[in-house]
Amino acid sequence: MKNILTYILFLFMIVALYGAAFASAADEPAGKKVFVDSKCGACHAVSSAKLETKSKKPASDLSSVGATKKADFINKLLSGQEKIDGKAHKKFTGSNEDLKKLVDWLGTLKAKK
Numbered sequence: 001m002k003n004i005l006t007y008i009l010f011l012f013m014i015v016a017l018y019g020a021a022f023a024s025a026a027d028e029p030a031g032k033k034v035f036v037d038s039k040c041g042a043c044h045a046v047s048s049a050k051l052e053t054k055s056k057k058p059a060s061d062l063s064s065v066g067a068t069k070k071a072d073f074i075n076k077l078l079s080g081q082e083k084i085d086g087k088a089h090k091k092f093t094g095s096n097e098d099l100k101k102l103v104d105w106l107g108t109l110k111a112k113k
C-alpha cells in the first residue's frame with residue numbers, strides 16, 4: 001500500500017513539474033517573441049529580458065526604452081513616420097497586430113540602469 005502511494009506521489013510530481021515548465025514558456029510576452037522573430041536582436045540587446053545582440057556596433061540596449069520613449073513614438077519610429085537625429089529607422093515589415101504586440105512589450109521595459 002505504501003509503495004502505491006509513493007508511486008502516485010511520484011507521478012503527481014512529474015505532472016506538476018511539466019505543468020510548471022509549460023506555464024513559464026507560455027508566460028513569455030507575445031511582443032518578446034515578435035522582437036526575436038523580427039531579428040531586432042541583430043542590432044539591439046534587451047539585457048533586462050536576457051536578450052543579447054551579436055552586433056559588433058550595437059544600437060541601444062532597449063531595457064528601459066519604455067521609461068524614456070512613448071509607445072506612440074516607438075510605433076511611428078518603427079513604421080517610418082518618426083526619425084531619430086534625422087535618421088529613419090529600419091521599418092517593421094510584420095503585421096499591424098504584431099507591431100502592436102511589439103510596441104506594447106517595449107512599453108513595459110522600464111529597467112533602471
Ligand code: HEC
Pocket residue numbers: 035038039040041042043044058059060061062065068069074077078084089090092102106
Ligand atoms: C540594422 C540595425 C537595427 C535593427 C535591425 C533594429 N534597430 Fe532599432 N535602432 C537602430 C538604431 C541605429 C537606432 C538609433 C540609435 C540607438 O538608439 O541606438 C535604433 C533605435 C531604436 C529605438 C529607439 C531607442 C531609443 O531609446 O531611442 C527603438 C524602440 C528600436 N530601435 C526598436 C527596434 C525594434 C523593435 C526592432 C525590430 C523590429 C529594431 N529596432 C531593429 C538600429 C536597428
